[in-house]
Structures are given as structure tokens and as C-alpha cells.
Amino acid sequence: xxxxxxxxxxxxxxxxxxxxxxxxxxxxxxxxxxxxxxxxxxxxxxxxxxxxxxxxxxxxxxxxxxxxxxxxxxxxxxxxxxxxxxxxxxxxxxxxxxxxxxxxxxxxxxxxxxxxxxxxxxxxxxxxxxxxxxxxxxxxxxxxxxxxxxxxxxxxxxxxxxxxxxxxxxxxxxxxxxxxxxxxxxxxxxxxxxxxxxxxxxxxxxxxxxxxxxxxxxxxxxxxxxxxxxxxxxxxxxxxxxxxxxxxxxxxxxxxxxxxxxxxxxxxxxxxxxxxx
Amino acid sequence: xxxxxxxxxxxxxxxxxxxxxxxxxxxxxxxxxxxxxxxxxxxxxxxxxxxxxxxxxxxxxxxxxxxxxxxxxxxxxxxxxxxxxxxxxxxxxxxxxxxxxxxxxxxxxxxxxxxxxxxxxxxxxxxxxxxxxxxxxxxxxxxxxxxxxxxxxxxxxxxxxxxxxxxxxxxxxxxxxxxxxxxxxxxxxxxxxxxxxxxxxxxxxxxxxxxxxxxxxxxxxxxxxxxxxxxxxxxxxxxxxxxxxxxxxxxxxxxxxxxxxxxxxxxxxxxxxxxxx
Numbered sequence: 137x138x139x140x141x142x143x144x145x146x147x148x149x150x151x152x153x154x155x156x157x158x159x160x161x162x163x164x165x166x167x168x169x170x171x172x173x174x175x176x177x178x179x180x181x182x183x184x185x186x187x188x189x190x191x192x193x194x195x196x197x198x199x200x201x202x203x204x205x206x207x208x209x210x211x212x213x214x215x216x217x218x219x220x221x222x223x224x225x226x227x228x229x230x231x232x233x234x235x236x237x238x239x240x241x242x243x244x245x246x247x248x249x250x251x252x253x254x255x256x257x258x259x260x261x262x263x264x265x266x267x268x269x270x271x272x273x274x275x276x277x278x279x280x281x282x283x284x285x286x287x288x289x290x291x292x293x294x295x296x297x298x299x300x301x302x303x304x305x306x307x308x309x310x311x312x313x314x315x316x317x318x319x320x321x322x323x324x325x326x327x328x329x330x331x332x333x334x335x336x337x338x339x340x341x342x343x344x345x346x347x348x349x350x351x352x353x354x355x356x357x358x359x360x361x362x363x364x365x366x367x368x369x370x371x372x373x374x375x376x377x378x379x380x381x382x383x384x385x386x387x388x389x390x391x392x393x394x395x396x397x398x399x400x401x402x403x404x405x406x407x408x409x410x411x412x413x
Numbered sequence: 414x415x416x417x418x419x420x421x422x423x424x425x426x427x428x429x430x431x432x433x434x435x436x437x438x439x440x441x442x443x444x445x446x447x448x449x450x451x452x453x454x455x456x457x458x459x460x461x462x463x464x465x466x467x468x469x470x471x472x473x474x475x476x477x478x479x480x481x482x483x484x485x486x487x488x489x490x491x492x493x494x495x496x497x498x499x500x501x502x503x504x505x506x507x508x509x510x511x512x513x514x515x516x517x518x519x520x521x522x523x524x525x526x527x528x529x530x531x532x533x534x535x536x537x538x539x540x541x542x543x544x545x546x547x548x549x550x551x552x553x554x555x556x557x558x559x560x561x562x563x564x565x566x567x568x569x570x571x572x573x574x575x576x577x578x579x580x581x582x583x584x585x586x587x588x589x590x591x592x593x594x595x596x597x598x599x600x601x602x603x604x605x606x607x608x609x610x611x612x613x614x615x616x617x618x619x620x621x622x623x624x625x626x627x628x629x630x631x632x633x634x635x636x637x638x639x640x641x642x643x644x645x646x647x648x649x650x651x652x653x654x655x656x657x658x659x660x661x662x663x664x665x666x667x668x669x670x671x672x673x674x675x676x677x678x679x680x681x682x683x684x685x686x687x688x689x690x
Contacts, residue, residue, distance in 0.1 A: 328678070
């Protein structure tokens with residue numbers, strides 16, 4: 137891996153550039169729809185130069201840190217500028233829609249596409265908050281196609297571990313989307329719903345760690361999450377339904393003042409939590 | 414304040430003893446139903462001696478770090494051992510039931526009772542995890558009676574600030590219970606329900622900060638929380654109902670694939686979160 141292109145210099149793209157600069161010897165070319173960000177990233181030293189049609193064709197690896205629809209559109213638009221044999225990888229929070237679309241688009245071309253999703257993020261967005269160490273101790277999920285060569289997958293995995301990821305998980309787009317509906321999307325739905333209680337405005341002084349944790353990701357980018365939620369709507373609807381059922385079980389025990397039932401419901405959750413690695 | 418009694422040496426009681434030892438010159442007498450804990454606390458230097466009927470009557474301040482029903486029972490049982498003019502303070506997570514019961518019990522006696530609830534805790538319990546700095550930067554909520562003397566309230570507040578609390582809030586038991594149903598009890602209900610999705614057992618490698626935050630307090634002491642929830646059931650039922658409504662709004666927008674509605678619901682939560690101090 138010598139030349140790397142990064143398309144989209146927000147929190148994820150910016151952090152990738154900074155990590156690549158800090159932990160590898162690769163040259164990086166970066167692009168963002170906002171020219172001022174490209175300028176900042178160059179000034180900061182996070183990228184070596186602007187990603188152009190010329191240097192795009194020299195890249196061995198091109199990473200898309202864009203929203204799903206923009207990722208698909210970019211691959212379609214720049215199909216004839218990618219170097220033969222290069223590796224394309226996206227960073228989207230949903231994988232089935234992205235991987236299926238791109239598999240169709242690149243059919244017949246000599247590129248390898250690997251779906252990717254870094255399990256890292258913050259409740260802030262943009263290049264300004266990007267960080268070379270955002271990926272330290274995080275998992276990276278890859279969703280290669282069935283015919284992706286093992287050697288290419290190994291190269292990409294090794295490269296990702298160099299950037300600070302603790303582990304690289306290899307799974308299908310379907311399983312990824314099902315899991316992510318639960319581990320990432322549902323917490324955003326919950327936090328965003330949680331802060332809508334009328335009592336929220338009086339919280340000052342009445343909160344401890346559990347309020348902070350519960351409400352943290354209520355501060356989300358609604359444009360991005362609307363797209364991600366809709367592209368994974370069936371899995372997410374299912375998770376919300378399961379959660380509501382479990383909330384109703386506790387609510388029913390409270391309505392019936394049934395201490396034994398309540399205690400056993402709470403113990404059930406505790407045991408599950410304690411069993412997690 | 415010279416002699417302080419602490420009844421119950423778990424996470425809160427133990428941390429209070431350690432903080433009092435670290436940040437004041439008071440003598441502390443401690444009691445726990447588990448004699449081994451009294452022994453540990455003495456060995457550790459968290460208390461000066463076991464709290465006995467004899468030294469109980471020398472205490473200027475007696476703090477109860479027990480479950481609600483045990484707090485009420487203790488006050489009733491030891492009524493004749495408290496020194497005239499002393500201050501009694503509990504640390505229970507619900508205030509109306511505790512304050513109303515104790516107000517009845519001490520009628521005619523020359524004690525001051527002040528309800529208290531430290532906004533600090535951890536997902537672990539017991540003396541072993543207690544910490545002199547548990548209260549640093551935390552709020553302390555007090556629910557004095559209407560006839561509590563301002564001078565006594567000031568003394569207690571100053572004492573609490575010495576232990577590391579960032580602020581002392583003075584409110585009614587009713588308002589406390591309403592707020593705590595939302596800021597503390599509801600997050601425990603949510604976390605405990607959240608981990609019950611069948612997908613939870615496959616989470617390893619698919620999680621980032623939002624899963625961790627959402628599930629942290631699922632590990633709760635079901636004995637204690639069952640009591641706290643039932644003693645505040647109406648407020649808690651109301652909060653669970655409001656949350657389910659807000660979850661259903663998002664679920665409906667997803668079912669209708671209504672991007673505008675979804676975006677506006679998510680923006681609403683974001684704006685609330687951003688407005689919080």
C-alpha cells in the first residue's frame with residue numbers, strides 16, 4: 137500500500153487521514169465537497185494533497201467516508217478513474233444496501249470492493265473533531281464479497297490494525313445490519329426519545345452518570361441517521377418492538393405492584409449484562 | 414460537627430466514611446449488618462470505631478445509607494438513643510415515603526431530620542468499591558421539612574460541600590421523586606430492558622461507545638431497585654409511558670418510510686439535548 141485516497145473528510149475520514157499519517161508511511165490524497173476542509177486538512181498535514189482525477193488513478197486503496205447514497209454515487213461517477221487492481225472500501229453504517237449496489241456497479245471491472253464499518257464515533261461531527269486515535273481499541277467490521285481474495289482481505293486487515301483498531305471482524309452485510317440495528321442504531325433512537333420527557337428541562341442538579349450515558353447520543357446528525365435508519369428499517373423496527381415489549385413487562389409489574397415479578401425481570405437483565413464479554 | 418455516625422457501609426456509606434475521614438476532622442462511628450464489613454472499615458481506617466448504642470448518643474450527625482424500609486425501621490428502633498438536637502439524614506433514592514414516615518416517627522422529639530440523595534453511584538455495590546472521591550463533582554439533593562431551621566440546613570450543606578459535592582440542591586420530596594424517576598430510575602429500566610434483545614449475545618465486536626453507555630446500568634442490584642421503583646411507581650410508570658410514546662413515534666415514521674417525519678423527530682431530540690446545561 138503506497139497511495140491512499142480518502143473521500144469525505146468529516147469525523148471518520150479526517151480521523152483516518154490523521155491515523156494513516158501518524159502510523160504508516162503512505163501518501164494520502166483527500167477530497168471533501170467543502171474546499172475549505174481540504175485546505176484545512178492540507179494545512180494540518182492530515183493529507184499530502186487534494187485528491188484529483190489524476191492522483192485518484194494512482195491510489196492502491198480508496199476509502200469512502202461518505203453517507204451511503206453519496207458513496208454509491210461516487211463509485212458510479214469515478215468508475216473509470218480507479219486504477220485496475222485497486223481496493224475500494226466504504227465506511228458506511230449500513231452495509232447491505234451499499235454492498236449490493238456497488239457489487240452491481242463494479243461488475244466486470246478489476247477492482248476489489250470491501251464493505252467496512254469502524255465501530256468508533258463521537259457525538260460530534262466534522263474534520264475539526266477528527267482524531268488520529270479515534271480507532272484505538274475499536275473494532276472494525278468488514279463485509280467482503282464471497283469471491284474476495286483472502287490475500288486482499290489480509291492486506292486490508294493488517295493495514296487497519298496498524299491504524300489502531302483492536303480487532304477486525306469479517307461478516308456478511310446482512311448480519312452486520314442486523315447487529316448494528318441493535319448495538320448502534322437502537323441506542324441512538326433511545327437517547328433521542330429519552331430526552332423528550334417534559335421533565336428533561338428541569339434535570340440540572342438531578343442527574344448522575346446514568347442520565348449522562350442515556351442521553352449522550354441524543355445529539356446526533358439527523359440527516360445522516362435518517363438515511364442510515366431508513367436503509368436498515370426492518371431490522372431497526374424489530375429492535376424497537378422488542379425493546380418496547382421489555383419496557384412494557386417492567387411497566388406491567390409496576391402497575392400490578394408485583395415485587396417478585398419486578399425483581400425477577402431486573403435480575404434477568406443483570407445476568408445478561410454480567411455474562412457479556 | 415464532631416461525632417458522626419454512619420449506618421450502612423455499602424458503596425454510599427463506605428464512600429461517605431472515607432470522604433469524611435479524608436476531608437474533615439470528625440470522628441466517625443460506623444455500623445453494618447455484616448460484622449466483617451465493620452471490621453474491614455475499621456482496619457482500612459474508614460471509621461474510628463463501631464457504632465454502638467453508647468456512642469450513637471454522642472453523634473451530632475447520623476447518616477443512614479440503607480434501603481428505604483431499613484432506614485425507617487432503624488430510626489424507629491433507635492429513637493431513644495439519639496442525642497437531643499442531633500441531625501439525622503438519609504441517603505435513599507426515594508424521598509416522599511421516607512420523609513413522610515420519619516416525620517411521623519420523630520414527632521415530639523428534638524431531632525432534625527433532613528432527607529438526602531447523593532447523585533453519585535456506580536454499577537457495583539459494597540464497601541469494597543467505596544471511594545473517598547465518589548462525590549466529587551456530584552450534586553447532593555436535600556429535602557428538608559418546611560420547619561427545618563435555615564441554620565441547620567446551612568451547616569449540613571457546608572459539610573456536604575467539604576466532602577466533594579459540587580452543589581447542594583434543596584427541594585421537596587415530591588419534586589425529587591418526580592425528577593429521579595426520569596433522571597435515574599428510567600435509565601436503569603431502559604438499560605435493563607435494552608440487553609434483553611436476542612441479538613445481545615452476539616454483540617462482541619459489533620459495539621462502540623453507544624452500546625456501552627446504553628447497557629452500563631443494566632448491571633443493577635435488583636433487590637434495591639425493586640424497592641426504589643415500587644416506592645416511586647406512579648412517577649416511574651408515567652416516565653416509561655412517555656418514553657414508549659416517543660419510541661413509537663420514531664417506529665411509525667420508519668414503518669411509513671417517512672424521511673421528513675423521521676428527520677424532524679430526530680432533530681427535535683438533538684435540539685433538546687443541545688439546550689441542556
